Amino acid sequence: MRKSLLVFTLIAAWAQQPPTDKPKRGPMPEPKNLKVLKVPGAELMPIMRSFSAGLGVECDFCHVKGDFASDDNPHKDIARKMIVMAQQINSANFPDGKMHVTCYTCHRGEEEPKTAPSAGSEAKTPKHEHDHKQ
Numbered sequence: 624m625r626k627s628l629l630v631f632t633l634i635a636a637w638a639q640q641p642p643t644d645k646p647k648r649g650p651m652p653e654p655k656n657l658k659v660l661k662v663p664g665a666e667l668m669p670i671m672r673s674f675s676a677g678l679g680v681e682c683d684f685c686h687v688k689g690d691f692a693s694d695d696n697p698h699k700d701i702a703r704k705m706i707v708m709a710q711q712i713n714s715a716n717f718p719d720g721k722m723h724v725t726c727y728t729c730h731r732g733e734e735e736p737k738t739a740p741s742a743g744s745e746a747k748t749p750k751h752e753h754d755h756k757q
Contacts, residue, residue: 656692659703659710674702677726679733 651664660670675681685702687693694700705726712724729736 654691656694659706674726676732678730684734 651668653664654667657667660667662670671682674685678684682688682691683696685696685698687695709722709724709726709728713722717723729738731737
């Protein structure tokens with residue numbers, strides 16, 4: 624009886640239809656209201672993900688849910704100013720054209736930039752090769 628039940632269960636499992644694939648999304652629509660980032664739509668999402676990771680936030684930290692083009696969230700204007708700042712620092716100081724200074728450089732995955740060591744960390748004194756005792 625047990626063998627029959629096992630065989631029946633296995634046959635029923637094999638006879639089922641394969642799971643339907645998720646509906647395929649079309650290409651991302653061209654972004655709207657880009658005032659600072661002048662990049663093609665295909666390059667935009669990796670850049671946005673780096674901003675999100677750099678600040679440790681989700682998209683709706685700067686964007687209005689369901690309306691990414693909206694300027695109603697004040698964080699979006701702040702983000703634009705910070706992007707311009709990073710672009711200026713990079714272009715003025717690094718002639719190779721690479722992004723050396725990014726959101727993560729200062730924010731380290733947090734909303735507020737890190738401008739000093741955390742309160743609990745001790746300041747480390749540089750070690751010198753020679754002890755200058757007299």
